[in-house]
Amino acid sequence: MSAIDRPGLDRAQEPPSARELTVPEMIVPATNPPETTAQTAEQMPVRSMRMARRGVFAAGAAVALSATAGCTVFSSSRTTRTETVAAPPPTDPxxxxxxxxxxxxxxxxxxxxxxxxxxxxxxxxxxxxxxxxxxxxxxxxxxxxxxxxxxxxxxxxxxxxxxxxxxxxxxxxxxxxxxxxxxxxxxxxxxxxxxxxxxxxxxxxxxxxxxxx
Missing domain, CATH: 1.20.1260.10 (Ferritin, core subunit, four-helix bundle)
Structure with missing residues (x-):
């Protein structure tokens, strides 16, 4: 006999299988507290600015290192400098x-x-x-x-x-x-x-x- 045919049977006393069929369980995703979410939103621009600055410093260091090594970041060939030194005048004998x-x-x-x-x-x-x-x-x-x-x-x-x-x-x-x-x-x-x-x-x-x- 089902729960419908037995009016005297309390709904809370129904078998577990019946509860699972009639009241499906819902999974509610966990959410961060409002304060934590607000803090994270405030920190995101600061972190982005720090990462951007680090990128600029790294690029500047790479250009300086390339110039010191005698080459540029836009060319793969090495720059050669030739210096001509004048010979000293002959000594009067x-x-x-x-x-x-x-x-x-x-x-x-x-x-x-x-x-x-x-x-x-x-x-x-x-x-x-x-x-x-x-x-x-x-x-x-x-x-x-x-x-x-x-x-x-x-x-x-x-x-x-x-x-x-x-x-x-x-x-x-x-x-x-x-x-x-x-x-x-x-x-x-x-x-x-x-x-x-x-x-x-x-x-x-x-x-x-x-x-x-």
Missing amino acids: MDNLISMTRLHYLRLQAGASLGGAAAKLEPLAKDRLEHLKRLLAEQARTNRSTPAPATQAGQTVAPPASAAAAISSAVDDASVAQVAFTDQIANVSRYRAALFASIAACLATHRTVLAPS
């Missing part, structure tokens, strides 16, 4: 050549003072003194000044131990001086080049005179 010539002249004088076999150094010393005067005159011409004296009081060197040592030293000095003047011919003006060439030729004759017979 006159001071060194004058000092060397003066020293060699003093050595020849000291060697010639020994006499004997070293007496042949005397004419060579006169040649070197003439070279020194010409170099000083050329330096004064370019500097528009008065030539410095070739010799000064008290400028001497100790004489060699023997005539043979004096001659050996003279040979070495002539060789060094000849190379020094020859190397500078291509680095100076035409007038100086002619002067250096004539001195180098004279030094070649000195080496011939001092060569052992």
Whole structure:
């Protein structure tokens, strides 16, 4: 007998199966409290602004890094910079050549003072003194000044131990001086080049005179 046929049966005492058929259960989705929902809505613009700022900072850092690396974000090729540095002006060789010539002249004088076999150094010393005067005159011409004296009081060197040592030293000095003047011919003006060439030729004759017979 059903619940309809039994009027004395209370509806609350119906079997569970009948309740499930007549009163279906409804699932109501959970909702956040009004306060929580309002807070979330207020925080959304702030978070969006923070994310946008982070994106701008990241993009700026990427562009700066690309520029530092020598490239741009719009090009895949590396930028090459070429810097041209001017060569320094050549050093005037006159001071060194004058000092060397003066020293060699003093050595020849000291060697010639020994006499004997070293007496042949005397004419060579006169040649070197003439070279020194010409170099000083050329330096004064370019500097528009008065030539410095070739010799000064008290400028001497100790004489060699023997005539043979004096001659050996003279040979070495002539060789060094000849190379020094020859190397500078291509680095100076035409007038100086002619002067250096004539001195180098004279030094070649000195080496011939001092060569052992």
